[in-house]
Amino acid sequence: MWMNINPLDSSTAATMPNGQKARKKGNLLLGLLGLLGFVVLSLDAVSGKRCKVPYEKVQEKYCYFIADEEPLHTSFHNFCYQEKKTSRVCLDSEEEMRILARHLYEIGFQNGTQFWSAGHRWPGDMRFYWNYFGRARALNYSNWAPDEPTPRMGRNCLILTLRAGELFMSSESCYTRAVDICEQTLNSESDSRTVIH
Numbered sequence: 008m009w010m011n012i013n014p015l016d017s018s019t020a021a022t023m024p025n026g027q028k029a030r031k032k033g034n035l036l037l038g039l040l041g042l043l044g045f046v047v048l049s050l051d052a053v054s055g056k057r058c059k060v061p062y063e064k065v066q067e068k069y070c071y072f073i074a075d076e077e078p079l080h081t082s083f084h085n086f087c088y089q090e091k092k093t094s095r096v097c098l099d100s101e102e103e104m105r106i107l108a109r110h111l112y113e114i115g116f117q118n119g120t121q122f123w124s125a126g127h128r129w130p131g132d133m134r135f136y137w138n139y140f141g142r143a144r145a146l147n148y149s150n151w152a153p154d155e156p157t158p159r160m161g162r163n164c165l166i167l168t169l170r171a172g173e174l175f176m177s178s179e180s181c182y183t184r185a186v187d188i189c190e191q192t193l194n195s196e197s198d199s200r201t202v203i204h
Contacts, residue, residue, distance in 0.1 A: 056193035057193065058070035058191060059191060062189070064193070065106060065107070065110045066106045066110075068103075068106075068193070069103060069106065069107070069190070069193075070190065070191040070192065070193055071107065071110065071188055071189065071190055071191075072087075072091060072093075072188075072189040072190075072191070073111070073114070073122075073186060073187070073188050073189075074086045074087075074187040074188075074189070085123075085187070086187040086189070087187050087188075087189035087190075091189050091191075093189045093190065094125050094139040094189070094190055095123050095124055095125040095139075095187060095188060095189060095190065096122075096124050096125060096167075096188040096190040097124065097125045097126075097137040097139065097144075098124065098148060098150075098167075098174070099147055099148055100148050101148060101150070103148075104148070104150055104173070104174050107174060107188070108169060108172060108173050108174040109172070111169055111174075112169070112172065116169055116186075117169070118169055118170055118171065119169065119170065120168070120169045120186065121166050121167070121168050121169075121179075121183065121184070121185040121186070122166065122167040122168075122169070122174075122185055122186050122187070122188050123164070123166065123167075123185045123186065123187050123188065124137075124165045124166070124167050124176075124188070125137045125138050125139050125165075125190075126138070126146065126164070126165020126176070127143075127163060127164055127165060128156075128163045128165075128178070129163070130160060130163065131160075133156075133158060134146075135149075135156060135165050135178070150173065150174065150175055150176055151175065151176045151177070152168065152170075152175040152176065152177045155175075155176060155177045155178055156176070156178035157177075157178050159178075161180060162178040162179055162180055163178070163180075163181055164178070164179055164180065164181040164183065165177075165178060165179075166178075166179040166183055166185055167188075
């Protein structure tokens with residue numbers, strides 16, 4: 008420690024030179040920044056959930072990737088599975104449907120835009136299921152457009168249409184042009200699952 012040896016000036020006898028004061032302030036600032044970083048990381052670890060790139064986290068609960076290419080010509084060109092190794096979107100609640108509709112409007116999709124979902128029915132079965140990788144689960148929530156689902160066979164794919172701030176479900180031909188919406192679970196850092204459901 009540097010000491011002023013002038014006996015006449017005792018007020019500065021135990022003070023540090025300016026360079027040492029600056030280092031001490033710098034160390035204190037670095038310590039505070041480190042503590043702030045730790046707190047931020049701790050808060051993220053508490054929530055512990057994040058979407059994998061390039062999925063976007065929506066409303067702290069959902070991870071979506073909307074394919075920005077031209078609408079797919081058929082349901083059989085499943086971008087989500089072929090390119091992302093995930094499922095198309097399965098909407099399990101009114102809340103999720105409302106949140107997704109709001110998100111689609113916010114990122115610029117217009118009324119009338121149609122989107123693929125994981126909804127499907129099999130020939131001879133009038134019920135729709137969420138179909139993900141060959142496994143089926145009954146719909147537990149629906150928001151069908153008027154007169155839907157149609158009983159006409161050949162309309163076996165569940166399309167979501169953006170209209171007046173909502174997403175409406177309809178049964179359409181699997182050869183309808185629509186945009187893919189891929190869905191992913193929120194993951195903790197150690198969770199490697201990418202497929203929802």
